[in-house]
Every structure is written in structure tokens, then in C-alpha cells.
Amino acid sequence: MSKFRPRIPHDYFPPFGGLKSFYEVALTGSAVKAAERLQVSASSISHQVKSLESELGVRLVENRKGRLFLTADGAQFFDQIKGPMSEILRATEAIRSMPGRKRISLTLTPSFAAGWLLPRLSDLERSHPDLEVNLVTTTRVVDLERENVDLAIRRGMGEWPQTVVTPLMREVIVPVMSPAFAQTIGGMALAEVLKTQRVLANTTVDAEWDHWCQARGFQPPAANQRYSLETYELTIQAAQDGLGIALGRRPLVDSLLSAGVLCAPFDLPDADNIGYYVARPDGAMRSDVKRFHDWLLTQRN
The missing domain is CATH 1.10.10.10 (Winged helix-like DNA-binding domain superfamily/Winged helix DNA-binding domain)
Incomplete structure (x- = not known):
């Protein structure tokens, strides 16, 4: 036809x-x-x-x-x-950029934006007052070249095609809970906690508890012990509210641990090989993008 x-x-x-x-x-x-x-x-x-x-x-x-x-x-x-x-x-x-300011686009997950980057933007304003950052918060892996995005902060192993990546920081995953919840379990060992207590599961990370337990030799919690939540942010909020034990990602939970609204009572070795990376399209960076890129790297300690 x-x-x-x-x-x-x-x-x-x-x-x-x-x-x-x-x-x-x-x-x-x-x-x-x-x-x-x-x-x-x-x-x-x-x-x-x-x-x-x-x-x-x-x-x-x-x-x-x-x-x-x-x-x-x-x-x-x-x-x-x-x-x-x-x-x-x-x-x-x-x-749309303000007069005299350089506009830079950065894509990252909402949890990383809220838990790590936003508290540091006041330092960027002091150090580079002419830089204006447009945050594209999404869990989707953005095609930087096709979608005209300057930089990305990504979680993984550092392997993304057609990008240049620079390590930003390691991620350490630790079980976290509210201080009140920690009191209810007393000195119970983690293996026993995983068998008897409610576990908060972030459904955006497939089988997160299973992988974490298997890497450390623990029996993963049973399905009927798991309380599923749709995002990392909801999972951590549920832990703060005393609803169970969650997997917190350091450095994202560091401020909550310092404030005492969460605690991490189990001292375990780091068995993961996951980190955060600054990614950019292959090719030369604009001078303003490079300044922001380099500033990000100064914030990793």
C-alpha cells in the first residue's frame, strides 16, 4: 500500500x-x-x-x-x-544562563545529589561564583553526547562506553538502623538479626541484600522478612523511622550517621568493588566544564 x-x-x-x-x-x-x-x-x-x-x-x-x-x-x-x-x-x-555566568549540566542520581552534592554547592559558589550548575537528577544512564550533558556522576565499576571517567570515591555499603531499633536488638549478632528482624529492601537495586550477604558469607534474609520500598531515599527514611535494618551507602549516609539519626553497629570489612566516577564525553572539555570537573575531584575527601 x-x-x-x-x-x-x-x-x-x-x-x-x-x-x-x-x-x-x-x-x-x-x-x-x-x-x-x-x-x-x-x-x-x-x-x-x-x-x-x-x-x-x-x-x-x-x-x-x-x-x-x-x-x-x-x-x-x-x-x-x-x-x-x-x-x-x-x-x-x-x-538562559545568567549574565556573566557559565552554565554547566551535570546528571546524577537523586540520592547522590541530595546526600552528597547539594551540601557542597555553597563551596562551589564561593570558589567559582561564575559557574551555574544545572542538575539533571535521574536513575537513567544519560547518553551525554546525544543529550548534550557536560558531565555525569555515576555509580558502578567505571566502565561506560564512549566516556572518559575519573574515580571520585569508593562506596562502602553498611547495615544501618535507627538508634531506637538498635536498642531493641541489643547485642544480637548480624547473622541473627538477618534471620529474625525486618529488612528494608530498595527495589531499584536488584537483589541488593542477596549480593551483599553472599559477598560476606551471610545467609540472605527470607522473602517474608523483607519490606520493599521503591527508592533508596524511602528505604533510608524507613530506617530512620525505626522500621527495620537497611543497607546504607557511605558517603551518602555519613551526615545521618554523624547526626545520630542512624547508626551502623556492625563493624564489617568492605567486600564491594563499587565506586562513584565523574564521566564525560570523549574529547576536549570547555574551560568552565574543566573547572567544575576539577572542583568535584577536590570534594572527594
Whole structure:
């Protein structure tokens, strides 16, 4: 069947809302994720893409088992517009920057932003008052080059393709609980605690308790002892509220431990090989990005 292509003038511009929605869907493969990035509803994204398809007279996106994929026409169209769309983003960021300030984009997880970076930004303001940082907080691994993001702080083993990484700090995972909860278990050994007490499980990290226990020779807690929470932040808050024992990530919980709202009563060796890294696209850094990159490295102690 031949495709219907409407007759349009040479200087015709498709609706920009449709272009934005299609661009984000092409980047993320998901209407939900595209909606999160544009701060609209997923149904709005779908409507905008369908309107763009109607305007152009071609199918750009197809749904395969719940995930969106570009058609051949969609891939060709995205390849042609991604450069101009990136330039529009760069121009927008430049025009939005405050006069005399350099705008830098950094992507990192919400937990790392709240637990480590935000308390340190006052030092950045004192040290580099001309730098303005735009935080992109997400658990998704952002494609820095395609999405025009300058830097990322990532958790892992330091192996991400097409990036240059610099170690920022090691992560040490420790069982944490409220002081009140610690009193209820007295001098109970950790192996016994894991058998008898409620364990708070962060579902964003697959089988976190299982991996942690296996690395240290403990029997993982039974399924009926685990209380699942959707984010790391909720898990740590539940621990502060005395609901059970959680796995805290140092340095993210250091301030809570220092404040006495959490405690880590079990002295265990570090058996993990996970850390935080500053990642950037391969290639030369702008001078302002390098200054921010180097400042991040001064904060690791």
C-alpha cells in the first residue's frame, strides 16, 4: 500500500511540540520517560507524536511489546533532526544562563545529589561564583553526547562506553538502623538479626541484600522478612523511622550517621568493588566544564 504524503509548502515547519516529543521518544524509547523529561503526561507525548506522523504522512514510531522503536522513516527523520535539535538545546541553555555566568549540566542520581552534592554547592559558589550548575537528577544512564550533558556522576565499576571517567570515591555499603531499633536488638549478632528482624529492601537495586550477604558469607534474609520500598531515599527514611535494618551507602549516609539519626553497629570489612566516577564525553572539555570537573575531584575527601 502506498503511503499518503500530504502536499506541503517548502517553508513548512512541523509543530515544535511534536518534534520535541518525537526527539525524546527517540532518545529514551519510552513515552513515559519522554514525558518525565518534558514534564508532561505520557498521553500528551503519544498525542504529539501521532499528530506529527499525521502532518508528515508517515509512521515514525511503532510499539513492540510495550517498548517504542523507530520505523525506518523514523530513524531517517531522527538522524536528520537530532543535530539541529541539539543545537537548539545548546542555544537555549546559553540564552538562559545568567549574565556573566557559565552554565554547566551535570546528571546524577537523586540520592547522590541530595546526600552528597547539594551540601557542597555553597563551596562551589564561593570558589567559582561564575559557574551555574544545572542538575539533571535521574536513575537513567544519560547518553551525554546525544543529550548534550557536560558531565555525569555515576555509580558502578567505571566502565561506560564512549566516556572518559575519573574515580571520585569508593562506596562502602553498611547495615544501618535507627538508634531506637538498635536498642531493641541489643547485642544480637548480624547473622541473627538477618534471620529474625525486618529488612528494608530498595527495589531499584536488584537483589541488593542477596549480593551483599553472599559477598560476606551471610545467609540472605527470607522473602517474608523483607519490606520493599521503591527508592533508596524511602528505604533510608524507613530506617530512620525505626522500621527495620537497611543497607546504607557511605558517603551518602555519613551526615545521618554523624547526626545520630542512624547508626551502623556492625563493624564489617568492605567486600564491594563499587565506586562513584565523574564521566564525560570523549574529547576536549570547555574551560568552565574543566573547572567544575576539577572542583568535584577536590570534594572527594
